[in-house]
Amino acid sequence: MHTGQKYFMNMFRKYINHSCFFLPAAAVVLFGLASSVSWADDPFGNSTRAPDHNNAPKDMAFDQINWKRPQGVFTWITMARGYETPWDSLGRPGWMTTGDAYVEPVDPGVSEFSPDTQMFYIVFEGQPLDAPGQFAAAWFEMNDGQVNSHAPIGKDVIELEMNQRSGYFQISKPADGWKPGKYQVKIYYGSPGQELHAANVIGTMEFTIKN
Numbered sequence: 001m002h003t004g005q006k007y008f009m010n011m012f013r014k015y016i017n018h019s020c021f022f023l024p025a026a027a028v029v030l031f032g033l034a035s036s037v038s039w040a041d042d043p044f045g046n047s048t049r050a051p052d053h054n055n056a057p058k059d060m061a062f063d064q065i066n067w068k069r070p071q072g073v074f075t076w077i078t079m080a081r082g083y084e085t086p087w088d089s090l091g092r093p094g095w096m097t098t099g100d101a102y103v104e105p106v107d108p109g110v111s112e113f114s115p116d117t118q119m120f121y122i123v124f125e126g127q128p129l130d131a132p133g134q135f136a137a138a139w140f141e142m143n144d145g146q147v148n149s150h151a152p153i154g155k156d157v158i159e160l161e162m163n164q165r166s167g168y169f170q171i172s173k174p175a176d177g178w179k180p181g182k183y184q185v186k187i188y189y190g191s192p193g194q195e196l197h198a199a200n201v202i203g204t205m206e207f208t209i210k211n
Helices: 003-018 023-036
Strands: 074-080 082-084 104-106 119-126 133-143 154-160 166-172 181-190 201-209
Touching (some): 074 104, 074 201, 082 119, 119 133, 166 181
Antiparallel strands (some): 074 119, 082 104, 133 154
């Protein structure tokens, strides 16, 4: 629970104990607070919709072959079948806070997967951040080299503090299974709490589900 929510929850309990006059008002405040943090679960909403088109420019594609080189806000970024960390960490593995912490990709550079693949990863090391950052990935089906729909078939969101550089996205199998074909992953960057729009796309990657 966020600090602000805890504060108002204590106030809420206080007013219940001392007066029923404030009960309706306190309930409204708490409802507003609960609504205000809903972005943490899904900062996209409908904001993956581009104003006039649904395909990112070609020059935003990350180099998935020479993945070790710096690209945009990343020191390196790659698709991988798995990841390794030096030790367990708080929260999602990879959310480290020490200077020598890291996440290493397993089988990096891969971009083809079988239909029974339950999950694979996009592993990255970011450039030093000037402020906490929110990174997100959304993946879409493609047809004839174009994204079929504005609606992603999956998405993942993480936040990194200023002293955290390593992280990864989990690309998970859809509920109705993978369809053979090509997919595009759009990667977003913004401030924590910010809704993510098409303008927040900082790069794209592609993968293929083989028969």
